[in-house]
Amino acid sequence: MSASCTTLLVEEHADRLVVTLRRPEARNAIDARMIAELHDVCAELERDPRLLLLTGHGGVFAGGADIAELRARRREDALHGINSRLFERVRRLPLPTVAAVPGWALGGGAELAYACDLRIAGPDAVFGNPEPGLGILAAAGACWRLRELVGESVAKQVLLAGRRLDAGAALRCGLVLDVVPADRLLGEAHALLDRMARSSALALRLTKLVTDSAGAHPVADDLAQAVLFEAPDKEERMTRFLEKKGDRT
Structure with a gap:
């Protein structure tokens, strides 16, 4: 380009x-x-x-x-x-x-x-x-x-x-x-x-979409979160977090 x-x-x-x-x-x-x-x-x-x-x-x-x-x-x-x-x-x-x-x-x-x-x-x-x-x-x-x-x-x-x-x-x-x-x-x-x-690209994208939506509604939050809850990235990131937390205890 x-x-x-x-x-x-x-x-x-x-x-x-x-x-x-x-x-x-x-x-x-x-x-x-x-x-x-x-x-x-x-x-x-x-x-x-x-x-x-x-x-x-x-x-x-x-x-x-x-x-x-x-x-x-x-x-x-x-x-x-x-x-x-x-x-x-x-x-x-x-x-x-x-x-x-x-x-x-x-x-x-x-x-x-x-x-x-x-x-x-x-x-x-x-x-x-x-x-x-x-x-x-x-x-x-x-x-x-x-x-x-x-x-x-x-x-x-x-x-x-x-x-x-x-x-x-x-x-x-x-x-x-x-x-x-x-x-x-x-x-x-x-x-x-x-x-x-370092954040999830999909989470950033959906957060920006909901934040920029005029008259954002709780349903928009729910729908965006529903997509993220099914994403492999969420499972991997939360597993890493919990494993690190376990290592500190």
Whole structure:
């Protein structure tokens, strides 16, 4: 996959994909080519579910969407949901996704980070949605997804008042899991993925599915658990746990 990408660096591992946004001439701004390549990444992870780590090249996550392309878009483009369909596809990937944010994550870049399951930040990370200043709104998920992540008050501060959340503010409001030194950002993100990779992939997948379901119902929990109770992985993991416990007594 990586050979055909011009805006992404893609590293394939047995249990994860590491995808780096790379348009250094435009602060990794998300353009049509990057959107198409990220759709290819999603297709790969839908065919072969693995964890996903998203980050940005050169100390920036993504400085926004490509403004020149946005200026040319009209009503039909908005109705096609060019960015929003991609970010929702990222959100619905089978296994957990992590955004490692080293610096600016603005506009569409912030919305891509919001679409991931978890975010970890470097000390220079900044999240913001300046779209109203350009005569548009943050229409790729921020207007509702950010409210779910940080609450209505903080979301309105960002979306209406133009507040930018630095790394410390993002940590305090729960937008990011942790803030770590820049030289440890990818290492800590991989350590987080390592912890998840030690869990049952099927259990992670069903937990994510139930957690993301709108108006989740106890029946959804029961059905997902019923699948897991019949999986060989559950029997093996619980047997190992009980054997280790017996060894300690």
